[in-house]
Amino acid sequence: MSISLLLEMAVSGNPDRTAVVSDDIRLTAGQLSALADGGAGVITASGAAHVAYVGTGGALLPLLLFASARAAVPFTPLNYRLSADGLRELIGRLAEPLVIADAEYAEVVAGAGKQVISSEEFLASAGRSEPVSEFVDPDAVAVVLFTSGTTSRPKAVELTHNNLTSYITGTVEFDSAAPEDAALICVPPYHIAGVGAAMSNLYAGRKMVYLPTFDANRWVELARSEGVTTATVVPTMLDRIVTALEASGSTLTTLRNLAYGGSKVALPLVRRALQLLPDVGFVNAYGLTETSSTIAVLGPEDHRAALATDDASVARRLGSVGKVVPGIEVQIRADDGTVLGPGETGELFVRGEQVSGRYTDIGSVLDAEGWFPTKDVAMLDQDGYLFIGGRSDDTIIRGGENIAPAEIEDVLVEHPAVRDVAVVGPEDPQWGQIIVAVVVPAEGASPDPDALREHVRQQLRGSRTPDRVVFRDELPTNATGKVLRRQLVDELQPISKESA
Incomplete structure (x- = not known):
């Protein structure tokens, strides 16, 4: 199954539903699909074997994601915060890439790859180009994401169409969102959470409201003006949003669910957020780039139960990442490979259709039985709640x-x-x-x-x-x-x- 089928299903469900809001751009599902077809035409005409994007995202992320899929070439959003040398080094590792850059980064990547065009030029060209929609092998690479590389050379993680669609169809119910539902997206485009949000919200039938550059007060303003019902943030964002709400006394009357993840969140901050927003369902989502995003979730009821209980074992769950999602298996292993039991700490291994574990120039690091070594220290309790204790490298x-x-x-x-x-x-x-x-x-x-x-x-x-x-x-x-x-x-x- 190609990820482009997710967009086709969204169009078949309701082509006139507003799918994307990004600054002055508002696109229905049908308009996004038409632009993706035209964008695929631009990509095909360029002769590129890969598409790279340098920019803050917004409407360009879902457009390029699906346009690349329909052109049957891999897509890589790059960290626009990197130095010019850093960006050029990563672009140089991609096969004959068409580089699309926001205006403020165009000069930084000028001359890189096979060709460089601006985001504005791509958007305009997509609107008038001959549409293209290629058949793609589900096992072909759809997205390549570079790891952060904070301690070593960034690895290029390869995610196939099958990896990504397995994650979406296994965790999201098609067209399940209410007509008024809207998701506020402020995670960076080069992170797996950004890629996952573009697919999962579209598949669920939820309007996507983009905030490319995070600002807590602007986030609160957008949440109110666009009637946002769900959002995903990283810990630093959650801290600043809570602080802004406390300072202003503002309320978020439409917000029903708030997911947080990306790294560990301090429990005092989680408790503070729960007490400030008692009617909001909090979700702690844990995943990795190599697993196509989320593999474990601590849901709203678990949050509320952990906050309210006097039972220490239940209260402790607030520090967990919850239980694994459908289609995912996990093991905790000792250094010698022995599979450990509940309450024992070791390295987390995961297995499932959404797990890639494959890197460009390295190949697959899955073991003979398909298990991926996450390098995360972890423990499963007696009730199946997963606790992450940080990276083994730390x-x-x-x-x-x-x-x-x-x-x-x-x-x-x-x-x-x-x-x-x-x-x-x-x-x-x-x-x-x-x-x-x-x-x-x-x-x-x-x-x-x-x-x-x-x-x-x-x-x-x-x-x-x-x-x-x-x-x-x-x-x-x-x-x-x-x-x-x-x-x-x-x-x-x-x-x-x-x-x-």
């Missing part, structure tokens, strides 16, 4: 003992003087690595480092006590809210060496 080895940063972070973030925290392990000549807690103080607070260390010591083993506590106004994160731990380690490394 594990701190201090004096030969393996220490998971998340364990310490979960304790520190509950301190009333702490707003956010990241625990990292700079190198140390004596211990191999030391534990450094990078703390963002709560507003108006001036926490004492020794008091925070004692707070950890009282709840965890002494070996988990941070060797040092440092303070920052904010943590460095990428566009999806993931903390840039390598950057923190690099900043702290000289301190560690000087302390030797």
Whole structure:
């Protein structure tokens, strides 16, 4: 099944339904389909073997996604925040790409790839070009996304049409949205959540309202003016939206569901959001690029039950990512490959039709039975709730003992003087690595480092006590809210060496 069939089904259901709202652009499902056909004609005429997009998204993302599918060539949205050299390096790894760029990035990528045209030019050409709709092999690559590459060279993840459509049809009911439903999308186009949102909302029959550049007050304004009923945000966005709502006293009368994900969200922030928006159903979605987006979900009822209960085991679920979605299998494995039981911590492996596990120039990393190694530390409880403990690469080895940063972070973030925290392990000549807690103080607070260390010591083993506590106004994160731990380690490394 080609992803273009998702658009065809949306058109067959209701061609006159508003499908996309992006600044001054408003497109019905039928108009989006016609532009995708014309866009496929532009792509085919260029002779390109790949389509790359550099820009902030909006209407261009679903248009290019489906136009590329109908032209039977892969599509890659690129991180427009990268340097010129970084963008050119990634473009150079794509086969004869047609590069489409928003006006502010056109000069940055001028001369790259097979051809460069502006987003405005592509949009205009799509409206007058001879339509094309090619048959595509479901096992052909539909989308290539580059991993963040914060600690190594970015990998090019290949997602087939079958991977992506398996995810959509397995998790979304076709034409299930009410006529008034609208989704506010502000995740970046080069992230799997952005690609997934374009397909899932269209398939459900939900109007997509794009906010290409996130601003909390603008987000609230759009949510009200467009009657937004559902939205997806990353942790930093959720924090700023909650702060903006608290400051303004605004309400979101139409909002029914708010999904968050992309990285771990501090529990105090989740509780704060739940209390501020008691009528909103919160969803914690966990997934990876290699799994075509979401593989586990903690739904609204689980959120409410965890917030209201006195049962510690139920309350603990608020820190989980919920249960796996239909069509996905999971295993927790020890270092020697042994499959672990409930309550035991190891590496998360996943399997299913939506799981790719394939990289350009590397090939598939699935094992002989089709399992993908996520590199995430995880645990399943007795009731099947999945808990993610961070990346295995982030594990701190201090004096030969393996220490998971998340364990310490979960304790520190509950301190009333702490707003956010990241625990990292700079190198140390004596211990191999030391534990450094990078703390963002709560507003108006001036926490004492020794008091925070004692707070950890009282709840965890002494070996988990941070060797040092440092303070920052904010943590460095990428566009999806993931903390840039390598950057923190690099900043702290000289301190560690000087302390030797």
